[in-house]
Amino acid sequence: MRPTGREKIFVSTNLISSGTTAREKVNLRTPDVMAAVQEQVESHYRSDVVDGVRRNGGIISVGDVTVRLAKQFGFCYGVERAIDLAYAARKVFKDRRLFIVGEIIHNPEVNEQISSLGIKNLTGRNKQADISELQPDDVVILPAFGTELSILQQIKDHGCQIVDTTCGDVMSVWKRVRKYASESVTSIIHGKAEHEETKATSSRALGDGKGHYVVVLTLADTDYVCNYIRNGGNKQEFLDKFSGAHSAGFDPDVHLQTVGVANQTTMLRGETEEVQRRVRQAIFDRDGPGEAAKNFRFFDTICGATQERQDALRELLEVPMDLLLVVGGYNSSNTSHLAEMGEEKLPTYFVLNASRLVSATEIKHYDLHEKREVVSHFWLPPGPVVVGITAGASCPNNLIEETLIRLFELRGISREQLQVAA
Ligand code: SF4
Numbered sequence: 164m165r166p167t168g169r170e171k172i173f174v175s176t177n178l179i180s181s182g183t184t185a186r187e188k189v190n191l192r193t194p195d196v197m198a199a200v201q202e203q204v205e206s207h208y209r210s211d212v213v214d215g216v217r218r219n220g221g222i223i224s225v226g227d228v229t230v231r232l233a234k235q236f237g238f239c240y241g242v243e244r245a246i247d248l249a250y251a252a253r254k255v256f257k258d259r260r261l262f263i264v265g266e267i268i269h270n271p272e273v274n275e276q277i278s279s280l281g282i283k284n285l286t287g288r289n290k291q292a293d294i295s296e297l298q299p300d301d302v303v304i305l306p307a308f309g310t311e312l313s314i315l316q317q318i319k320d321h322g323c324q325i326v327d328t329t330c331g332d333v334m335s336v337w338k339r340v341r342k343y344a345s346e347s348v349t350s351i352i353h354g355k356a357e358h359e360e361t362k363a364t365s366s367r368a369l370g371d372g373k374g375h376y377v378v379v380l381t382l383a384d385t386d387y388v389c390n391y392i393r394n395g396g397n398k399q400e401f402l403d404k405f406s407g408a409h410s411a412g413f414d415p416d417v418h419l420q421t422v423g424v425a426n427q428t429t430m431l432r433g434e435t436e437e438v439q440r441r442v443r444q445a446i447f448d449r450d451g452p453g454e455a456a457k458n459f460r461f462f463d464t465i466c467g468a469t470q471e472r473q474d475a476l477r478e479l480l481e482v483p484m485d486l487l488l489v490v491g492g493y494n495s496s497n498t499s500h501l502a503e504m505g506e507e508k509l510p511t512y513f514v515l516n517a518s519r520l521v522s523a524t525e526i527k528h529y530d531l532h533e534k535r536e537v538v539s540h541f542w543l544p545p546g547p548v549v550v551g552i553t554a555g556a557s558c559p560n561n562l563i564e565e566t567l568i569r570l571f572e573l574r575g576i577s578r579e580q581l582q583v584a585a
Contacts (some may be wrong), residue, residue, distance in 0.1 A: 190249040191326070200250045207276055207487045208238070208246075208559035212567060216585030223567075225576045227547040227585045230567055231482060235475035237563060239468030239556035241330030242268050245307035246277075248328045253280045256302045256324075256456065262292060263304040264314060265359055268557040269495035272516065282362060286314070287359075296319035308360035309333050312367065332428050332466035333360055337367040339462045343416070343423040346372025348460055352378045353438045354427030356408035358496055361427045375418040385438045391447035392419050423445065423460030429497035429556070432503070439551075468556050469497050476504050476553050482543065484549045486510040490566050491535070491555035493529045498555025502531055505551075512542060517565035523573045535547040543573060 187383040191497045201349065213232070238246075245267055252261060261282040266274045266289070274289070282304065283291040294314070297303065299322035305315070309329040318325060340350045350368040354361035356378040368376035379385045384405075391401055401415045410418075422443055424436045439461045447455040480487075487505040491498030493515060505511030512528040515536075519527040526542045529535070550570060556561050569583050 189255065189324075191255055192247060196251050196254050200247050201256060204246060205248075205249055208273075208561050210560035210564035212281065212582060212585045213560040213565045215582075216567075218454045219585070223259075223581070223584055225571060225580055226574060227574065228571055228574050229547075229549045230570065231479060231484065231549065231551050232563075233419070233475040233479045233551070233553040235468075235471040236552075236554045237558050237560055239466075239472075241307050241332060241466070241468065242556055244330070245328035246273065248326055249277055249282065249304050250280070252302055252304060252326045253282065255262055259324075260298070260301045262297065262301060262323075263306065264310045264318070265306055267304070268308045269492040269498075269555075270557040270559070270562075271492055271564060273557065273559060294321070297323050299323065301501050302326060307333070308358075308361065309337070309363035310359065311362050311365075319426060320544040329363075330428075330466070332464070332468075333363070336364050336425055336428060339423075339464060340364055340368040340374070340425050341370055341426070342377070342379065343460060344368055344374025344422075347373050348423045349418045350374065350376040351422050351424050351438075351442055352376055352426065353380075353385075353424065353430055353435050354378055355380055355496060358427060359431070360496075364425065364427070365410070375410040375413050377405050377410075377413060377415075377418075379438060380408075381440065382434065382441070385441050387533075388419070391443040392417050392422075392442070393448050394398070406489055423462070425462060426464050427496065428464055428466035429500065430465060431500045432465050432470060432473060435463070435465055469500075472497065472501060472553070472556060473504065476501055478553050480505065480508045480555065482551075484509060484551045485544055486512065486548075487551040487553070488566060488570070489513045489538045489553055489555070490516065490563055491558040495555045495557045498558065499531055501555060501569070502529070505553075506531070509551075510542065512539070514566065516562050517569035520569045520573060543570075548574075 182314060216232055221234060223230050223270045249267055262285050263282050264285050264288040267277050285292055287292050294317050303318050303327055306487060307328055307330045343350050352361060352364060361378060365376050368374050373431050398415055420440060424439045443459050445460040450458055462493045487509055489498060489502040490507055502511055502513040512526050521527060523543045524540050526539050527536055530537045552567060568578050568581055
């Protein structure tokens with residue numbers, strides 16, 4: 164059985180991979196380090212209120228406000244492990260410079276905490292240092308979604324100690340696309356081409372040079388690829404359409420002959436299944452049943468935690484509710500899919516944290532279609548109200564607690580009253 168949650172902390176393996184220079188392996192998970200890490204992580208991210216509501220079956224009612232929590236939400240095992248390892252690295256390498264490749268996870272508050280530990284970001288929007296500045300004595304943390312091979316090689320070239328927090332579920336996607344590449348099968352990756360995980364996966368899809376990939380985000384992208392598989396088309400138009408989302412030297416006339424579908428671990432399961440179904444049908448239509456079996460591969464790589472959160476929200480959405488709050492970082496893929504699921508059923512507000520609940524008549528929230536934060540008014544109906552709350556795999560419980568408390572405060576119910584009820 165896959166370990167989940169905090170019990171994973173004491174599963175001990177060699178956690179630091181060596182660079183190209185021979186480096187001793189260091190086990191970060193010694194009992195004393197992990198006990199200190201556990202205390203520090205819990206002080207940053209734990210919530211008594213959320214724990215209390217969970218013990219009450221996920222429901223809390225005070226006055227005329229009822230909140231229902233999804234059965235599964237918040238930090239997944241991969242995120243917990245990554246955060247634990249980053250905190251442990253800080254404790255073990257007290258006197259060394261620590262860096263991280265991008266954001267450890269997609270949550271600004273968590274990333275600020277990591278930054279406050281003196282861990283500097285090497286890439287992305289909040290870059291604080293450059294890979295070229297690295298020294299052999301430096302320690303570099305790889306985030307939960309992994310990193311591209313080219314970046315990994317640069318870090319190894321500097322001889323740094325590497326703390327690899329890549330989630331095992333992400334690594335199993337890499338294994339799959341590497342296998343496709345070894346058999347000259349092109350990977351059709353369902354994901355966001357600019358997402359760190361998909362970039363890391365794409366780099367592995369090249370294999371030792373034989374592999375190719377194209378990334379499809381939507382069903383419309385998929386249909387375009389399927390149409391090309393069936394009928395051919397304008398090669399340059401294809402390459403322009405998937406600019407930045409295909410391998411160098413990709414030729415749709417050659418590299419769509421034998422394909423395998425893989426996906427970013429945090430996509431919507433139903434959509435990924437549809438991508439797979441449509442591509443398989445296109446190959447079937449082009450090649451007939453005998454050849455299609457040879458020219459199409461598929462492997463489900465949606466991770467267990469993403470699946471559990473989507474299933475739990477689906478169950479929550481079966482209960483009549485007035486609105487849904489989805490809490491999490493706006494660049495979090497799995498959180499945005501939860502918001503998509505909510506939108507199909509009821510008014511849904513994707514909020515970064517409690518501060519976005521400005522008043523009972525104003526809320527700031529991320530619009531998935533406009534891809535920016537917007538303001539909505541009169542979001543909280545007067546009178547008895549039932550509000551669902553869920554959160555993505557990168558959202559800590561303390562942020563969910565603050566959102567829940569803010570919601571009740573807007574209806575005149577104090578933090579203290581709520582803590583008593585929870
Ligand atoms: S969302 Fe899934 S793949 Fe990503 S870190 Fe969590 S468990 Fe791993």
